[in-house]
Amino acid sequence: MNKLTFSRELRLLAPVQFKAVFEQPFRASTPQLTLLARENSLQNPRLGLTVAKKHLKRAHDRNRIKRIVRESFRLKQQQLPHYDFVFVAKAGIGKLSNAELFEILEKLWQRHIRLAQQTKQNQA
Known part of the structure; x- marks a missing residue:
């Protein structure tokens, strides 16, 4: 059985x-968000979130975005490559509904999965 948790070892915590x-x-981007990734030496993917006050003034709006991104990552983590991911919110992200944000994130996760497979094939 797969664990679908979002424990401390699945998070990017330090500025380094x-x-x-x-x-x-x-990079994988849309007008509202960017998902950056870099290979790590661990046995699992990790996620870091940046949602600036510049784009979403109210804390509850920033928290909604972060909650949805964490949930999307949690459900997708078994299929993701062993990369460190950083989610960067851009202007206009607050206008997306929860369903739209989940749909966009799904496409970006798939894109990173494809990029990781291509990189692996090129190295082989």
């Missing part, structure tokens, strides 16, 4: 971890 992803990431 975020910085490593920002250096040379694989």
